Amino acid sequence: MINEDKMVRMIKINLGKEESFRNEILSQLEKHSSVGVTTVEFLRKHNVSIKFRTKKHSAAAWTLTGNIELNLAMNQNRKPSKDPYILSLVIHEARHLQQGLFKALSVYGELDAWQVGFKFYKDLIGSPLDPLSEEILHLPLNWSRTELIKAAKLMKKYSPLYRIDLLPLYPLPHEIVWWVTRKEPI
Numbered sequence: 001m002i003n004e005d006k007m008v009r010m011i012k013i014n015l016g017k018e019e020s021f022r023n024e025i026l027s028q029l030e031k032h033s034s035v036g037v038t039t040v041e042f043l044r045k046h047n048v049s050i051k052f053r054t055k056k057h058s059a060a061a062w063t064l065t066g067n068i069e070l071n072l073a074m075n076q077n078r079k080p081s082k083d084p085y086i087l088s089l090v091i092h093e094a095r096h097l098q099q100g101l102f103k104a105l106s107v108y109g110e111l112d113a114w115q116v117g118f119k120f121y122k123d124l125i126g127s128p129l130d131p132l133s134e135e136i137l138h139l140p141l142n143w144s145r146t147e148l149i150k151a152a153k154l155m156k157k158y159s160p161l162y163r164i165d166l167l168p169l170y171p172l173p174h175e176i177v178w179w180v181t182r183k184e185p186i
């Protein structure tokens with residue numbers, strides 16, 4: 001059994017690691033592209049933490065409390081704070097936090113975040129992505145429901161366990177307006 005002192009010590013060690021990891025990630029992001037710089041500004045301004053979590057089927061996530069969680073267990077053989085993929089995950093999740101709740105929970109918001117993350121990653125590695133990622137990257141980001149359905153299908157193909165089918169195409173308030181009036185968001 002773990003006594004309370006030991007528990008507090010373990011939590012402190014973990015928090016210290018997360019803090020220094022966050023600093024490393026931010027300094028790496030700042031070195032790369034204007035998206036990296038603006039993302040770091042946002043993360044600092046809103047005091048967004050980057051926490052380590054183990055979640056099934058999920059490499060990273062944003063939380064309702066405004067933080068980012070990374071599943072490093074899924075990426076064990078990487079040097080996390082310098083790895084373009086890990087950095088692109090932070091860019092993706094930060095984008096969701098910037099979008100706000102309703103946009104983040106929509107196919108539109110996902111496509112936006114995937115494209116920002118993919119573009120950042122592509123710029124960093126300096127070579128084209130696989131054909132499916134390139135197709136997602138080049139989809140138009142607009143309110144066409146036909147395009148958003150296509151985007152959801154491609155994202156599902158890329159990540160079969162991802163439940164994008166649970167999300168509305170538009171941010172929820174716009175989705176409701178569409179169902180009532182068939183009007184696209186402006």
Ligand SMILES: [Zn+2]
Pocket residue numbers: 092096110113114
């Ligand atoms: Zn996402």
